[in-house]
Amino acid sequence: GCYFQEGAQVNMKMEVETAYRKALETVLSWINTEVNKTRTQVFFRTYAPVHFRGGNWRAGGNCHLETLPSLGSTTQSSSNWPQYNIFRDVVSNRSKNQSFDATKLINILNTTSMSSQRKDGHPSLYYLGPKFSPAAAHRQDCSHWCLPGVPDAWNEILYALIIKQAVVSATNTSSTVHSPVL
16 A cells, blocks of 8 residues: 655555645645745646556556557546546635635646556556566556656646746736646
8 A cells, every 4th residue: 555654654544645635735835935936936747647457556457568649539638537636626725715826826737638648658568578578467667657758748848838938027027927727
């Protein structure tokens, strides 16, 4: 299972979703109290889902020999991923209940849907172990990404947002404009 530490206490029964929510709330609190909002741009990349098919990590799921991206209307939108919904809820609740609007402070890079389509972008397929065979089904790695690949697309989006901010700032120096994508 997963283990999460809060302060000096290790919690061995906390659900991943609960830990993710707590982590997001902690980050937003830190941004609100510690970040100079007039001089700093904050970017947050949404959750990149795993690509197990036929079950989860412990129950027969695998991403063995995935060589093509998922195409067409069968891909899920970001709103169907629990972690994305947790993120959206935390940001929305924080913006309603706190002294700052996280949606105006944070530039959100919503990469969940595009990343979900790239089941072929993980290193498992490219394992070159004994006698140059693919990775065994029990050695699948669907949480790391190959480079070049999907993270490069994330970086392109980040770069475009930074350039957009610079252009907006140069043309309208009287206010800071953020473009969240929720």
